[in-house]
Amino acid sequence: MSDQISLSIAEPGKSHPLQKTGTTLIAMAILSVFIALFGPGKQHPFIFFWLIICLTISGTVIYSLPLFKGPAGIKNNGIMHQKLTNRGAVAWGIAILITGFYILLYWFPYLLEGLIRVMDPLSLLLKGKEANQWFMYGFFYTLAILVMGFRFIVKYRHVRYQVIRTISVMFFQLGFAFLIPAFLEKLNEPEFYFSYFWPLKYTYLFPSDVGNLISSGNIGFFMIFWGAVMTFIATPILTYKYGKRWYCSWVCGCGGLAETAGDPYRHLSDKSLRAWKIERWMVYPILTFITLTTVLLWLNSWKGGAILGGISGTFAGWYGFFIGSIFSGVIGTGFYPIMGARVWCRFGCPMAALLGIIQRFKSKFRITTNGAQCISCGNCSTYCEMGIDVRAYAQKGQNVIRASCVGCGICASVCPRGVLKLENLAEEGRFEKYKRPEDVKG
Amino acid sequence: MHIVVIGNGITGITCALNIRKLDPGSEITVVSSESEHFFSRTALMYIYMGHMKYEHTKPYEDWFWKKNRITLIHSHVNFIGAEFKVVNLENGRMLHYSKLVIASGSVPNRFGWPGQDLQGVQGLYSLQNLNEMEINTRGIREAVVVGGGLIGIEMAEMLTSRNIKVHLLVREKNYWSNILPEEEARLINRHICEHHINLLLETELKEIISDEFGKVKSIITSHENSIDCQFVGLAVGVKPNIDLLNNSGIESNRGILVNEYLETNIPQVYAAGDCAEFKYPELNDPPVEQLWYTGKMQAEALAKTICGQKTAYRRGTWFNSAKFLDIEYQTYGRMTASLDENQGTFYWENRGGKKSFRVTFNKQDRSLVGFNLLGLRFRQALAEEWIINKKPVDQCIIELAKGWFDPEFSKLFTKDIQNKFLSDTNLKLAV
Ligand SMILES: Cc1cc2nc3c(=O)[nH]c(=O)nc-3n(C[C@H](O)[C@H](O)[C@H](O)COP(=O)(O)OP(=O)(O)OC[C@H]3O[C@@H](n4cnc5c(N)ncnc54)[C@H](O)[C@@H]3O)c2cc1C
Ligand code: SF4
Ligand code: SF4
Numbered sequence: 001m002s003d004q005i006s007l008s009i010a011e012p013g014k015s016h017p018l019q020k021t022g023t024t025l026i027a028m029a030i031l032s033v034f035i036a037l038f039g040p041g042k043q044h045p046f047i048f049f050w051l052i053i054c055l056t057i058s059g060t061v062i063y064s065l066p067l068f069k070g071p072a073g074i075k076n077n078g079i080m081h082q083k084l085t086n087r088g089a090v091a092w093g094i095a096i097l098i099t100g101f102y103i104l105l106y107w108f109p110y111l112l113e114g115l116i117r118v119m120d121p122l123s124l125l126l127k128g129k130e131a132n133q134w135f136m137y138g139f140f141y142t143l144a145i146l147v148m149g150f151r152f153i154v155k156y157r158h159v160r161y162q163v164i165r166t167i168s169v170m171f172f173q174l175g176f177a178f179l180i181p182a183f184l185e186k187l188n189e190p191e192f193y194f195s196y197f198w199p200l201k202y203t204y205l206f207p208s209d210v211g212n213l214i215s216s217g218n219i220g221f222f223m224i225f226w227g228a229v230m231t232f233i234a235t236p237i238l239t240y241k242y243g244k245r246w247y248c249s250w251v252c253g254c255g256g257l258a259e260t261a262g263d264p265y266r267h268l269s270d271k272s273l274r275a276w277k278i279e280r281w282m283v284y285p286i287l288t289f290i291t292l293t294t295v296l297l298w299l300n301s302w303k304g305g306a307i308l309g310g311i312s313g314t315f316a317g318w319y320g321f322f323i324g325s326i327f328s329g330v331i332g333t334g335f336y337p338i339m340g341a342r343v344w345c346r347f348g349c350p351m352a353a354l355l356g357i358i359q360r361f362k363s364k365f366r367i368t369t370n371g372a373q374c375i376s377c378g379n380c381s382t383y384c385e386m387g388i389d390v391r392a393y394a395q396k397g398q399n400v401i402r403a404s405c406v407g408c409g410i411c412a413s414v415c416p417r418g419v420l421k422l423e424n425l426a427e428e429g430r431f432e433k434y435k436r437p438e439d440v441k442g
Numbered sequence: 443m444h445i446v447v448i449g450n451g452i453t454g455i456t457c458a459l460n461i462r463k464l465d466p467g468s469e470i471t472v473v474s475s476e477s478e479h480f481f482s483r484t485a486l487m488y489i490y491m492g493h494m495k496y497e498h499t500k501p502y503e504d505w506f507w508k509k510n511r512i513t514l515i516h517s518h519v520n521f522i523g524a525e526f527k528v529v530n531l532e533n534g535r536m537l538h539y540s541k542l543v544i545a546s547g548s549v550p551n552r553f554g555w556p557g558q559d560l561q562g563v564q565g566l567y568s569l570q571n572l573n574e575m576e577i578n579t580r581g582i583r584e585a586v587v588v589g590g591g592l593i594g595i596e597m598a599e600m601l602t603s604r605n606i607k608v609h610l611l612v613r614e615k616n617y618w619s620n621i622l623p624e625e626e627a628r629l630i631n632r633h634i635c636e637h638h639i640n641l642l643l644e645t646e647l648k649e650i651i652s653d654e655f656g657k658v659k660s661i662i663t664s665h666e667n668s669i670d671c672q673f674v675g676l677a678v679g680v681k682p683n684i685d686l687l688n689n690s691g692i693e694s695n696r697g698i699l700v701n702e703y704l705e706t707n708i709p710q711v712y713a714a715g716d717c718a719e720f721k722y723p724e725l726n727d728p729p730v731e732q733l734w735y736t737g738k739m740q741a742e743a744l745a746k747t748i749c750g751q752k753t754a755y756r757r758g759t760w761f762n763s764a765k766f767l768d769i770e771y772q773t774y775g776r777m778t779a780s781l782d783e784n785q786g787t788f789y790w791e792n793r794g795g796k797k798s799f800r801v802t803f804n805k806q807d808r809s810l811v812g813f814n815l816l817g818l819r820f821r822q823a824l825a826e827e828w829i830i831n832k833k834p835v836d837q838c839i840i841e842l843a844k845g846w847f848d849p850e851f852s853k854l855f856t857k858d859i860q861n862k863f864l865s866d867t868n869l870k871l872a873v
Contacts, residue, residue: 071636071796073768077603078492158768160851272503370847371822373763373772375734376452377485382498391501412849414493416765418772418819421847436739437826438758 022063023084029055030097033115041114048118053143060147064154072158074414076383084337085264091337099334106325109133126182135182141257142178146170148260155263159413161422165249169256177253190216192223195251197230199290200351205231206294206316207301236358242424243365244355245407252351254328254344258385259408262341266385266410269340275387279347279404286323287353293319323348342385346404356403364424365407367400369393371434374419380411394419397434443468445748446529446539448519448686450474451483453715453737454545458512460745468749470511471537473529475518476568479504484734486572487596491603496569522690524708541710541748544698545741548680548716548732557650562658563674566597575600575675582606582672586661588647589677590617592764595630597675598639599767609640609669611647617766623779625789626816629798630766637767650674680732682717695719697730702754704744712748714740714755726776727757735762759826760812769796774825775812777802785811788835788866790859792817799859803835810838818855819847839863 029052035041036048067075083090104111109132116136123131149170156162176195185191190213198205204227213220238246248255269275293315300313332344345352359365367390374397380390386404390411393400400411400420412420445461447454450472458470485499507514518532522542529537550565552558562578564571579585579601587597590612598608614620616627617634634641646664653659660670682697693699693707697719700706704714715737716730723729731740739755746753764771777800781787786805791798797817803810809832813825824845828838842856 070638071633071768074493076491076493080489080495081492159849160853161849164851368847370819371761371826372735372738373761373822375484375763376482376501377488378482378494378498378501379485379488382494395501409849416770417763418770418847421819422850434823436758437830438756 016066018065019063022059022061022065025055025059025062029059036118037112037114039114042117045118045120049121052118056143057147060151064151067151067155074416075155076414079264079267085267087268087338095335095337098336099330102325102330102334105133105137106329112136123182126179126186128186138178138181141253142173144261145173145253145256148263149256152260152263156413159409161409162413165409166260168250169252169259172251173253173256176251189219190223194226195253197227197235197351198294199231199287199354200252200254200349202290202294202316202319202350207297235355239355239358240363241365243363243405243407243422244352244359245365245405245409245422247355248345248352248406249408254332254349255342255406257333258336258341258345262336262385265336265341267340267382268338269342269346269385269387271381271384271387271389273389279387282347283349283353283356286348287350290319290323290350340385340387342387342406345406346386352404352406359405360401360403362427364427364430365401366423366425366430367393367405367412368421368423368425369397369399369434370419370421372397372436373417375417377416379414379416380420383410383414385410390420399430399432401430443540444538445470445541445543446537447472447543447545448474448529449545449547449715449717450477450480450514451545451547451715451737452480452734453547453741454543455480456738456741457543457545457714457745457748459510460742461748462510462512464745464749464751469513471513471515471539473515473517473519473531473537475516475532476570478514478516479507481569483567486566486569487600490572490575490600519686521688522686522692522711524690524692524711527710539710542712543744543748544686544692544706544711544713544717545715545737546683546686546717549683550676551679551681552676553678555647555650557652557658557661558676560650560652560658560674561656562672563650563676565676566593567680579604579606579673584669584671585609585673585675586611586647586669586671587675587677589675589679590614590619590643591677591679592618593680594675594677595634595766597677598634599637601673601675602637602639606673607638607640609642609671610634611642611645611663613644613646615644617641617643620779623777623787623789623800623814625791626798626800626814627779629791629795629816630769632795633767633769647674680716682719682730684717703747703752704740704755705747712744714744724757731757733762759829761822761825766816769817770815770819772815772818772820773813774820774822775802775810775829777812777814786835788839788863790855790862792855792858797855799855801835801838807832808834808836810835821845821847 032048032051032055041048079085112133116131116133119131119136119139122139123129123135149166152166153163172195177193181191181193193201203209210224213224249259297316327348328344332348335343374394376391376395378391380394384390385408386406388402388405390400407422409422412422445468447458454472458472461468461470479500480502481496481499482501485494488494489496489499519529520532521530523530527539529539531537548567550567564574564578566575584607585601586609587594588611594610598610601608616624617630619627631641647661648664649662650658651660651662658672658674660668661674662668684694684698687694687698691708692711697717698706698713699721700713700718701721704712704718706713716732719730743753743755760776761774784805785802787800787802789798789800799818800814802812810828812829813820839860842859843854846854846856
């Protein structure tokens with residue numbers, strides 16, 4: 001098979017010396033994490049805290065420096081050649097490391113004790129109490145978005161849409177998903193994430209959570225109000241006007257991590273038609289399931305436990321285990337270097353499913369295809385983290401309107417012919433196909 | 443009806459797919475020797491640079507062909523027996539056809555330079571060339587690319603991505619200056635240098651020198667300068683691939699001669715895409731069109747003709763696009779390197795010297811001729827509408843923002859452009 005010929009190309013991908021230095025520093029950061037884990041973290045929290053932070057930041061910055069080299073532009077050279085980004089041994093190593101971390105975090109947090117203690121000084125400062133595993137997790141999560149966000153901004157500095165969008169996810173993660181919840185705890189108020197809503201944070205509309213919030217007074221009322229308004233009013237309106245991107249690639253923390261830390265892996269998403277089928281068979285049932293569960297729980301609490309008794313509660317528990325922990329964490333993030341960054345967003349997230357339905361059927365958002373300028377090169381499809389075969393639309397002169405599109409804009413950035421543009425225009429005619437004037441006249 | 447298509451490039455495949463749509467009952471066979479499946483030739487450079495792998499360049503998944511009942515034969519056509527309506531394949535098979543479409547593409551030009559057959563000297567057109575290039579450039583330090591056109595700059599970019607020092611030989615005064623007006627060409631000159639590519643203008647290749655193993659060691663330029671290099675990329679254009687015509691009775695000149703319906707001199711035999719040459723091209727249209735877009739449009743027209751809706755191919759409003767390293771290029775309308783005496787032109791460049799906008803118009807009625815854009819994007823549908831309707835240039839400039847296609851939040855340069863237009867032409871815009 002001659003299809004094989006060009007696959008036989010051996011790996012010419014040599015990393016830049018600076019990239020190597022950066023990788024070494026990051027490896028040292030990981031090593032410090034391990035050392036901290038085995039005890040020393042407890043005795044010298046300050047030292048380890050700063051060691052890990054400095055190594056991570058300097059490592060990432062140095063790793064990103066080659067992206068600064070030369071004029072700004074799309075810098076995907078060698079992505080398909082390097083082990084780190086081409087499912088090589090390094091990629092597998094990282095996947096195992098992250099997956100292992102999630103397993104410990106969810107089920108054996110006591111094994112992470114050394115590392116958790118490293119976070120105590122910061123936790124005391126922000127929350128006024130000692131750190132737990134979730135604070136530690138939140139810290140690393142935020143750190144990852146910030147440092148890799150920096151790298152992303154450097155890489156796409158010539159596209160303002162990318163720069164602004166990334167500043168936005170960095171801001172929401174740091175402020176809304178890390179600092180504000182910590183301060184709330186310091187003030188003895190309920191921990192609340194203003195940037196997560198039902199159905200992603202499904203418990204926010206569960207009777208139990210609502211009950212707890214009510215009992216904490218005015219601020220609790222405000223939180224319930226906020227959550228309900230965001231889910232039932234703001235979400236449909238914003239999605240109508242801007243598409244699901246306003247959330248998925250501007251605000252959401254899961255999306256934020258995928259966009260920043262997951263950027264080197266976006267080409268690994270599966271573009272096959274089969275994958276699209278699997279996607280639809282997973283994500284919509286999950287949305288249906290969480291909706292039913294929510295309704296059941298309310299009916300149940302309204303009837304004082306008369307309907308289905310504890311079953312709906314058990315339902316919710318299982319959902320939390322399989323979807324919340326295993327899917328969104330272990331597989332969703334752990335498998336970044338193998339399956340790409342948006343596995344959870346694409347196959348599992350009920351919020352994405354809901355936003356997607358609105359985006360597909362009732363929205364002004366579309367990715368416009370510019371006439372017949374597409375040369376079918378495939379860059380757009382390759383780098384679409386949601387596995388959308390963008391080229392299939394572009395080469396026919398059709399606009400890309402897909403439920404799963406998170407509006408990251410990468411397809412438009414990597415297109416070497418400037419064929420694609422994300423935009424919000426009139427709803428009418430958004431499915432219309434480009435026709436050459438010569439053909440229209442007949 | 444059995445339709446045989448030779449060549450699975452954009453032309454052959456577009457033709458086959460459109461025939462399938464128009465005529466669900468016909469039998470379609472595509473014979474091609476380069477690759478088993480259709481891939482995008484325009485993406486060859488990205489495979490070398492590691493942006494994509496070969497499989498990413500295939501616009502359709504492999505199951506697609508069977509599902510659409512298009513038979514793919516991975517073989518070479520050695521001979522066309524037009525008398526008996528058969529083609530002979532390299533593997534000994536013979537295919538009967540009711541209608542034959544020849545879409546055999548191009549081959550790179552070579553101009554008989556001394557040393558052009560040495561190891562390490564090659565053109566870039568096919569997948570096989572790409573593999574050669576992979577082998578020929580492994581571990582080398584310096585390379586020469588000959589040719590100041592689209593493939594030349596792509597080869598230079600490819601090599602640069604592997605940290606190979608490139609010397610780019612351009613015969614003309616500026617890069618691609620037979621197409622680009624001087625200002626645009628100079629902008630690209632500067633950008634090439636910014637990438638540390640050694641741009642040698644008004645320089646031609648004279649001779650390629652071998653080392654003791656038959657590999658390229660250096661070249662000598664038309665100025666008698668010697669440049670050390672371990673690789674020479676020849677990117678001096680392509681010519682129609684018409685080897686398969688020998689003794690078939692199908693008429694050819696540079697390419698396979700066709701009329702506006704893409705019919706050759708032999709009934710039921712058609713040719714389209716890079717390999718075809720129009721016998722009677724329309725005024726200002728080139729007889730041989732070697733573009734992705736034209737191959738696609740010719741194939742669409744041809745599919746209709748084959749399925750009984752006789753359709754002449756019309757080039758229509760000219761458009762094209764390319765990317766010179768980091769700078770995108772779009773053009774609409776018939777934009778030439780030098781102006782017609784009846785034409786006026788307006789050029790704007792941003793302060794950084796990496797974006798430019800040009801509009802050309804007819805002086806008499808000020809009607810729009812077309813746009814050239816570098817580093818900027820513009821809506822094709824609108825540009826075409828304006829060009830066809832001969833919209834006055836002044837009105838176009840006023841409404842420029844309507845056609846802007848740069849990503850959201852990008853700086854809108856239309857105000858700058860309008861201001862410069864006003865001061866250059868001493869006109870008042872009737873806003
Ligand atoms: C590196 C590169 C970059 C390019 N970039 C652009 C661009 O950006 N924009 C643009 O508009 N154009 C571009 N082009 C030009 C464009 O790719 C061609 O115009 C287009 O591919 C021609 O398509 P085609 O189907 O006519 O021929 P081809 O794509 O050449 O397909 C013909 C096929 O037929 C096969 N064949 C030939 N003879 C036989 C035989 N006897 N038996 C069996 N099979 C046979 C060949 O092996 C080949 O696979 C580029 C070309 C190259 C090489
Ligand atoms: S289609 Fe484009 S904008 Fe949408 S998710 Fe894919 S790459 Fe991002
Ligand atoms: S990247 Fe652009 S030119 Fe390439 S296939 Fe996608 S839309 Fe077409």
